[in-house]
Amino acid sequence: MSTASCPNGTTSCQNCRMNPLCLPLALQVSDMGKLDVVIERGKPLQRRETVFFVGDSYQGVYAVRSGAVKAAITNADGTEQITGFYLPGEIFGWDGLAEGRHTNTATALETTAICAIPADRMDELSVTLPDLRRHFMQLMSRELAVDQQMLALLSKSSAEQRVAALLVSISNRLARQKLSPTRFRLPMSRAEIGNYLGLTVETISRVFGRFQQKQLIAADKRDITLLALEQLQTLSSDSD
């Protein structure tokens, strides 16, 4: 067993310790060694490369170490519906657990490093490490909560509210990683944002425009600065 507290002992994974969404957190130090066994590290993915496709058999879940990933389901007519964006420290791939095959396709949005957490190993360890098991169930439960917040958002909110909510969400998630919550580069295109939020590209573009006029953000293409996080937050949660 390696002495490292992070999956493969490199220093690049230090952020794993900070993030509530990253797996090692719920484990005691003594368990860490065991976890090392579970993790498999792959080579970095390039933009547009996929982690798994719809229908691929479920092998386990994945953690984003750097970069970003989108998950999308395929509609009856072949169009894609993005169901989530995953930032560093976050875990995706649960969707395959129920039926043994993935319902989503997961694709790198930019150059991205991921860790695999194989299902069989996870299963074994669930017996010997009750904490790990609980932790994983908590992670799933949290994803459930996130999706439901998203449902609420899509159900009731205007275009501006949706975009505000996404920006705030990204900001919060970056903050957990000790990254700047106010200045960042979006890993996804306007079209992808629109797809995710149930709006057209044009609408996204216009909303970004309005936000800039209102001095809520500064945006240069994908480089975003949140100028009034507070107001964005209010905007996203107020409901009319």
Place this chain on the structure above:
Amino acid sequence: MSTASCPNGTTSCQNCRMNPLCLPLALQVSDMGKLDVVIERGKPLQRRETVFFVGDSYQGVYAVRSGAVKAAITNADGTEQITGFYLPGEIFGWDGLAEGRHTNTATALETTAICAIPADRMDELSVTLPDLRRHFMQLMSRELAVDQQMLALLSKSSAEQRVAALLVSISNRLARQKLSPTRFRLPMSRAEIGNYLGLTVETISRVFGRFQQKQLIAADKRDITLLALEQLQTLSSDSD
């Protein structure tokens, strides 16, 4: 172990792949028998009585035996957003697992009998019954999938598609319970449907009207007859 529906790979769940909203809002206990050990029965709830409130500490999950339940989160402004309807045989309450307290309030839509599945028991049994553990994780995973299908639906679909999807969903879920998939009484009001689908009451009413004109359904208040299930299915999954 009885032959279950989807979880163990029987072919009976084909429509799950066809319909974006299939097994729509909730999940199914594949084998109620397995659960008997863990279950605590409560007294039936009356309409508007709650199973748990937002913020209540998580004690476990619940299965609907008869009647129907809605789960809803509370927006910043105090309005409610319905996140799911649960019909007989379906399990709800996972939302509390992540943080130890529920993010939703669960309310009976009509006179409803539920079973509690206490968390501590579930935890003990997770060790001794790996099957049960896997099963629960599968159920959670499935709820995730359902929520994501719902996301897709809300993101992209017109009012008619949403309503069609909900009707088809309910139909499929009733069918699984060996109840009539074409004639049923909706447990929820138009307002609740609208809330769930992100539409106004008036829009729901008008869509029901249009569906009747088109001979897709017959509706007398909450008593619904699906006259053209096939077409509704197509409508809900076709994307333009």
Place this chain on the structure above:
DNA sequence: CGTCGCTTTGAAGAATTTCAATGCTTGTGG
């Protein structure tokens, strides 16, 4: 009988989509 809760219907208004066109970057081959 009258009120309350729920549903329906109409007409006007608002927000977003659609269609169409243009500009800006980036990268690639000549």
Place this chain on the structure above:
DNA sequence: CCACAAGCATTGAAATTCTTCAAAGCGACG
């Protein structure tokens, strides 16, 4: 090194869908 294509972002104007506002109908229940 330039030119051109491809992908992404922006902008305008018209069309559409859904919401909002207003009013009325219907049933159940005290």
